[in-house]
Amino acid sequence: MIQGILIQAGNLLFQLVTLLIFVNIVFSWVSPNPENIFVKIVYGLTEPILSPLRRFAVIGRLDLSAFAAILIMQMVLFPLYKMLIMFIF
Helix, strand or coil, X not given: CHXXXXXXXXXXXXXXXXXXXXXXXXXXXXXXXXXXXXXXXXXXXXXXHHHHXXXXXXXXXXXXXXXXXXXXXXXXXXXXXXXHHHHHC
């Protein structure tokens, strides 16, 4: 019971972070006002995830850090989270 709830909550959190990363991608295309509170919130939540990956995921002018972050979250972090929850409960 609690195991399923925690896995669903973790899944929801990972989906929310993925959505925020996609919003960050759209913001990079349209250049919104950086003083907007919504823009500040999105950048504040996603930049700590994306900035360390930029050292490895930038090829020329192409920034693949968002793709790398989503891939790492979906293929590594969420399965590890799920296994940890199953191990604990």
